[in-house]
Amino acid sequence: MSKSLKRVTRALLEAGVETGPVETGNATTAQMAADLVGCTIDQIAKSIIFRGLTSGAALLFVTAGGNQVDDARASALAGEPLGKADAALIRAQTGFAIGGVSPVGHLTPPRAFFDPRLMAFDRVWAAAGTPRHLFAVAPDVLLRISGAELGDFTAG
Numbered sequence: 001m002s003k004s005l006k007r008v009t010r011a012l013l014e015a016g017v018e019t020g021p022v023e024t025g026n027a028t029t030a031q032m033a034a035d036l037v038g039c040t041i042d043q044i045a046k047s048i049i050f051r052g053l054t055s056g057a058a059l060l061f062v063t064a065g066g067n068q069v070d071d072a073r074a075s076a077l078a079g080e081p082l083g084k085a086d087a088a089l090i091r092a093q094t095g096f097a098i099g100g101v102s103p104v105g106h107l108t109p110p111r112a113f114f115d116p117r118l119m120a121f122d123r124v125w126a127a128a129g130t131p132r133h134l135f136a137v138a139p140d141v142l143l144r145i146s147g148a149e150l151g152d153f154t155a156g
Contacts, residue, residue: 003095004105004129006129011104019135021134022128022136042065045124050078052081059113069153096127118143124138124142
């Protein structure tokens with residue numbers, strides 16, 4: 001088991017989440033992940049990392065799989081302009097590689113924001129530290145254990 005997967009598994013257990021990560025096969029898009037677990041694309045909780053241009057810190061936006069993060073709305077919510085986070089920043093702050101960033105189990109938990117669209121479902125699926133592992137959880141639980149705040153940051 002990879003270090004990333006172990007961290008996510010431990011974070012879920014410590015939060016009292018009874019279901020752990022499952023191996024699904026490699027998913028490089030939200031639609032692929034949804035197809036693998038048999039849910040709608042919006043039930044995939046994507047973890048998108050930006051770099052705060054003022055703070056230099058990684059910021060996490062957990063969004064429904066079919067939604068796109070709107071740069072202006074996300075910047076306004078974060079209170080600073082945002083730029084692309086490179087792989088080195090993502091790895092250094094979260095401990096995850098691009099493609100497997102989980103909303104929980106970070107080395108240094110980032111400021112996080114949560115798409116209200118996810119709250120429409122009984123269950124959502126999120127990356128568990130690798131591109132091949134996902135975990136299912138109630139969205140209100142994911143909101144709580146990710147330390148995120150609800151916010152409107154998607155296009156549309």
